[in-house]
Amino acid sequence: MDLGIDRQALVPVVQQIVSAVAEWIRSNGVSPGTRLPSIRQLALDNLLSQSNVVEALERLVAQGLLASSKGSGFVVAPPPVFYEPPWHEGAEREWGAFTDSPLGELKLGCGWLPDDWRESDDLSYAIREVSRTDTAGLFNYSTPLGLPALREQLLKRLNQIQVSSNLECILTTHGASHAQDLLIRTLLKAGDTVVVETPGYGNLYRQLAFHGVRRLEVPRTGCGPDIPALEALLQRHRPKCLFTSSLYHNPTGSSLSRDVAERLLALACCNDFLIIEEDVYGDLQHASCTRLAAMAHADRVIYVSSFSKTLSSALRVGYLSAGASLIAQLTHLKTLTGIGTSRFAEAVVATLLANGTYRKWAQRLRKRLNAQMVATLQVLEDEEWQVFTVPAGGMFLWARPRLGDPSRMQACARRLGVLLTPGALFNPAGEPSDWLRINVAYAGDERALALFRAMGPARSTSTILKTTST
Known part of the structure; x- marks a missing residue:
């Protein structure tokens, strides 16, 4: 197993081992019970100390990705019996229903940055x-x-x-x-x-x-x-x-x-x-x-x-x-x-x-968000969505399609794997609204772009219905 260890990286070697093994399990769909190579073999193949390999594998046991037993080495652990869904704004209203939602939905209306935008x-x-x-x-x-x-x-x-x-x-x-x-x-x-x-x-x-x-x-x-x-x-x-x-x-x-x-x-x-x-x-x-x-x-x-x-x-x-x-x-x-x-x-x-690290990070984040804001505004304009105001910066847009039908939009979003944050969440009385909060950091995703296009005026009602029912 080639772990791809980079000894010049700032990330500690043990953490690189943890990340590499976890990615190997996820990307290859490794079945529970699959035995990993021995500690000695992993260390030899990747020119690592056995102590670093042991520490990394023990961390993966603590995370629930691996299991170990005396004399049997390490194996891929079975998935947890209970799944606790990640929190999102408004989740407390629909917590039960959210547990049945497919994993990996695009949280287009969430209030934070995507994980892959973080600089860990x-x-x-x-x-x-x-x-x-x-x-x-x-x-x-x-x-x-x-x-x-x-x-x-x-x-x-x-x-x-x-x-x-x-x-x-x-x-x-x-x-x-x-x-x-x-x-x-x-x-x-x-x-x-x-x-x-x-x-x-x-x-x-x-x-x-x-x-x-x-x-x-x-x-x-x-x-x-x-x-x-x-x-x-x-x-x-x-x-x-x-x-x-x-x-x-x-x-x-x-x-x-x-x-x-x-x-x-x-x-x-x-x-x-x-x-x-x-x-x-x-x-x-x-x-x-x-x-x-x-x-x-x-x-x-x-x-x-x-x-x-x-x-x-x-x-x-x-x-x-x-x-x-x-x-x-x-x-x-x-x-x-x-x-x-x-x-x-x-x-x-x-x-x-x-x-000074935070100041430099904020500068890079502003530049990236501003570019994505411009791109998202252009897409929404092309699809004739109504935008509440053109922000001077930040990460949010408040917008709605001109052919706004909230139920149809929700159905379309579910079909495309997009999780919307309902406009009612931003009203003190919880009144329904066809306005959506759009986090531009997520708006470049193909699923978001497909939603913007599907709700544009150039798409007929039959086209939208076909998209949401396919």
Whole structure:
């Protein structure tokens, strides 16, 4: 068995063995019970130490791909009896049905990057570096506010985007959703009223509903919240908070304009409410932009961001910046409910920020996403899909076919192996919608292109039906 070991690669030899054996099993459809060559043979054939081979095979046993018994060597393990489907946004509504979905569907509407877009070598290096130099990070809690080394890097980043803060006003969290949960618990109580954008982030709607918070809806436009609609709401209600996203809004891809931002801040001051500004896609910025937290706001704006979408959802590292008194309350709640965040994960992110790796990765990611955004917009224009707005960047488009029939589109998507994220997920009341969130990082796949073409006006109804029933 030729494992193709590259001794010049940054990936450790043991991990290369693990990956090579796993790929051999998958690509060749190796049957359960098939015996692998002996440890000695694998080592001789690939000029490896037997200890490296043993460690790699034991890892594969731990992963469930191999099985071993004393004196019998290693064999391909049978598949697990129970399959737990991967999570996706909206999965909790259809968890039972999703277990029967075919594996390998294209998640065209998901909120993260494809695995093959990730650059694991740099992340692996940072993990090894932290493991080698910061053994405390492997065993100890982080500090209440978060790892000081990470908060120092975050302060530099905030200064670069003109967001005024200091070390005592930055709190790390388990991603943006954790930050929002802490804010909801601290600032609001059951029966309180807040303003949310529609369409908007479905998980925020569910968090607010769970805590009994009343949600007032303001439409999202191509420039931010609809100001006349918001003014009309404020004449009748006194909300405590407004939740918004300034850059590359989820799901529409729209960004805040300067005049809308100025009006939002004026309304917040006059009507005494806070603005919680989420900026989890802000690192995809490649042009001039407007952030509320970067403007004079008299502590009316709470800034929330995360590395889960751009770097790794497995690390779960987010943060928020707010006034010192609010940070003190949030820190107390964070410690009370979860003791603290992961010192190890925060040290990994701090390392990537300090050595410039993350900045370079974000630059490459922006370039790749921008190219795919242009290509996807061209395809949708050719097929006469309606696009909510042309984003200045980011990864999302909010679009629908002009001959929109949601049931027909779902049937066509299932036939082509495409998993759609329903528009109802982005409505506070869960109302049906023919709008779709499209993640452009997945839109170049042939299955996505086939769906765009199948729902274009040039295709007759009979053609579409034939496509979905074949």
